[in-house]
Amino acid sequence: MPRQKIAEYLEDFQIGNFLFQTKDGEKVLTGGTLRMESSTLNAAVLSPVGSWDEIDLKSMVIVTLEHQELIYHIQAEVLPEVEKDEQVQQQEAVPAKNARKLRFEIKDLQLLAQKRRFFRIDSEVGLKCWITTPSACFLVGPTRVNLSGSGLRFMTEETLAKGQRINIQLTLPSQAMGHITCEGRVIRVCSARTAHQEVIVELEKLHMKDQDLLVGLCLAEQRKQLGLRADYRHR
Numbered sequence: 001m002p003r004q005k006i007a008e009y010l011e012d013f014q015i016g017n018f019l020f021q022t023k024d025g026e027k028v029l030t031g032g033t034l035r036m037e038s039s040t041l042n043a044a045v046l047s048p049v050g051s052w053d054e055i056d057l058k059s060m061v062i063v064t065l066e067h068q069e070l071i072y073h074i075q076a077e078v079l080p081e082v083e084k085d086e087q088v089q090q091q092e093a094v095p096a097k098n099a100r101k102l103r104f105e106i107k108d109l110q111l112l113a114q115k116r117r118f119f120r121i122d123s124e125v126g127l128k129c130w131i132t133t134p135s136a137c138f139l140v141g142p143t144r145v146n147l148s149g150s151g152l153r154f155m156t157e158e159t160l161a162k163g164q165r166i167n168i169q170l171t172l173p174s175q176a177m178g179h180i181t182c183e184g185r186v187i188r189v190c191s192a193r194t195a196h197q198e199v200i201v202e203l204e205k206l207h208m209k210d211q212d213l214l215v216g217l218c219l220a221e222q223r224k225q226l227g228l229r230a231d232y233r234h235r
Contacts, residue, residue: 018045019219021059026223028216029055031063031099039106041076044099052100061104062223073222076104120148121221126171127154129184134167149215150203152184155196160186166201172217180210 018029031045041063048055063074081103127143130136138158146153152168160166163186170180184201191197203211 016043016063016065017215017219018043019062019064019216019223021056022054023056024054026216026220027055028212028219031102040079041074041104041106043102043104045102047098047100057102060107062219063104064219064222073110074104074106075108076106079103079105120146120151121218123147123173123217123221125173126169128169129156129158130167131164134169147214148218149211150206151187152201152203153198154201155198157195157197160189160197160199162186162189165204168201168203172213180206180213182206182210 015030015032018031020027020029027048029045029048031043035042057078061076061078063076065072065074079102081101122144124142124144125147126141127139127145128134128137129139131138139154139156143154152170166184166186168182168184172178172180182203183205184203186199187202188200189197190200206214
């Protein structure tokens with residue numbers, strides 16, 4: 001995308017998610033746009049739970065922005081901090097006390113033409129599902145699913161109906177992420193040619209920290225996909 005067009009695409013955005021590399025993996029932080037230039041994004045990024053020392057500011061950052069149910073992904077690099085004159089400082093909004101002003105050089109921007117609340121990925125997770133008690137699970141063990149921060153799609157032999165509520169326990173690929181337990185509401189059931197049926201579930205009663213884990217997992221997978229595309233373009 002021509003750099004002079006980037007600012008036109010992003011001028012309506014006020015907040016987004018920033019996926020940083022850390023010493024132990026990856027971390028998603030929230031930030032708000034302060035000022036946009038043709039190829040530079042100035043943002044106030046909320047401080048991590050730990051400290052900024054664990055954040056690798058020299059690695060590529062993935063910025064995720066949502067607008068009118070569409071999702072934009074930006075590959076960017078953190079630029080060195082520079083001194084600004086008083087006039088420029090007055091033009092910029094004052095960030096929250098727990099936020100840090102950062103400048104990002106935009107390397108690439110992609111639009112995902114999907115009208116979903118969160119980006120979806122295919123992943124293998126530990127999955128347990130039950131209707132009444134955990135001892136009566138109808139799905140146990142590693143399962144290939146389609147996953148987002150708000151929903152889940154999987155195949156099962158269990159007969160489920162639209163509108164039915166089930167209990168779900170997810171074990172995410174990284175052991176550090178641990179388990180997520182929540183309720184789900186079946187919003188679609190598709191019959192397959194086999195004895196299985198495809199079930200789409202909307203996740204409910206999901207703690208915010210657990211949803212952040214799911215979103216982080218999806219963003220990490222998106223980062224891998226963007227990296228593969230970048231490698232392919234440079235061959």
